[in-house]
Amino acid sequence: MTKIVIASGKGGTGKTLVATSLALTAARASPCTLLDADVEAPNSAIFVKPELVSHIQVERLIPRVDAKRCTHHGRCAKVCQYHAIAALPTKTLVFEEICHACGSCAVQCPEGAISEEAVSVGVLDSGWAARTLTFIQGTLNISQAMSPPVIRALKQHALKLGWDAHDIVIIDAPPGTACPAVEALKGADVALLVTEPTPFGLHDLTLAVEVARDMLGLPVGVVLNKSGDDDSIIEIYCHAEGLPILLRIPLDRHIAEAYSDGIPLVLAQPPYQAQFHTLLQHTIRLAVEKKL
Ligand code: SF4
Ligand code: SF4
Numbered sequence: 001m002t003k004i005v006i007a008s009g010k011g012g013t014g015k016t017l018v019a020t021s022l023a024l025t026a027a028r029a030s031p032c033t034l035l036d037a038d039v040e041a042p043n044s045a046i047f048v049k050p051e052l053v054s055h056i057q058v059e060r061l062i063p064r065v066d067a068k069r070c071t072h073h074g075r076c077a078k079v080c081q082y083h084a085i086a087a088l089p090t091k092t093l094v095f096e097e098i099c100h101a102c103g104s105c106a107v108q109c110p111e112g113a114i115s116e117e118a119v120s121v122g123v124l125d126s127g128w129a130a131r132t133l134t135f136i137q138g139t140l141n142i143s144q145a146m147s148p149p150v151i152r153a154l155k156q157h158a159l160k161l162g163w164d165a166h167d168i169v170i171i172d173a174p175p176g177t178a179c180p181a182v183e184a185l186k187g188a189d190v191a192l193l194v195t196e197p198t199p200f201g202l203h204d205l206t207l208a209v210e211v212a213r214d215m216l217g218l219p220v221g222v223v224l225n226k227s228g229d230d231d232s233i234i235e236i237y238c239h240a241e242g243l244p245i246l247l248r249i250p251l252d253r254h255i256a257e258a259y260s261d262g263i264p265l266v267l268a269q270p271p272y273q274a275q276f277h278t279l280l281q282h283t284i285r286l287a288v289e290k291k292l
Helices: 016-030 044-048 074-081 104-108 148-160 179-185 199-215 233-241 252-259 272-289
Strands: 001-005 033-036 050-063 086-087 092-093 114-128 133-141 168-172 190-195 222-227 245-250
Touching: 001 016, 001 199, 001 222, 001 272, 016 033, 016 044, 016 114, 016 133, 016 168, 016 222, 016 272, 033 044, 033 148, 033 245, 033 272, 044 114, 044 133, 044 245, 050 092, 074 086, 074 104, 074 272, 086 233, 114 199, 133 148, 133 252, 168 179, 179 222, 190 272, 199 222, 199 233, 222 272, 233 245, 245 272
Parallel strands: 001 168, 001 190, 033 133, 033 168, 190 222, 222 245
Antiparallel strands: 050 114, 086 092, 114 133
16 A cells, blocks of 8 residues: 655645546556545545545543632643643633643543543545545534644544555645644655745745655655746756656646636546556655665
């Protein structure tokens, strides 16, 4: 099995365009799983149009303080490495938005004043987009700020559904280089970083390379979207860093129109099927070479 994460240093670079066409291409040859881990704004389903047959809640255990039992001595606040609980002289407060649900405060409270309540933080929807394409997407609840638990649950759910039996797993990661993107990249075999030939594109690609290659040790390939007459800003950087540019997608009004209509690139323009097939082969090779 090869786990390929499609990532980018910022949103709007064409990550989903690449992930969906790559998944449809892979599924033509053998069983493939596509995970939409962009849980704050999942939109791969618009393109692959899955039949969703399962809908499950993702929950986190949030501490609740019993004011009658709390003696306000502050041990919980001392053990919380995320500063998500504060013991004031008359009240102990939990800041749910930054609580990592680690459970330490409940374990360490000598008065037994902390219980844990399951709170829904998101949902997982799964089904099939084609006979050989399993599709699973995570969606963060609107009121929630922490997406990594939903991404973790998404990957665990995919494992339960048997992603390890599939030849190819493609993960559409959240944009950026913060914790959600790192969560999606963890455990991957290879990262495809999608960028565009602009100063912003270069800046964000540089950050994404630092996370995927330098921090997580993944082999990295680059997909250059909105390619034009002068791609030198990205070419010079990739050459200096030894990063292969595996696919160029031109700045083309017809591609943008198909995207806005929810049509995958390989279906809107079938000649791209061969290019995505080549992209898949080169990406797998990067992963295999790293393992050798
Ligand atoms: S450790 Fe328990 S008793 Fe002490 S302040 Fe925290 S909740 Fe209250
Ligand atoms: S569960 Fe963990 S992160 Fe949340 S408040 Fe308690 S110690 Fe802090």
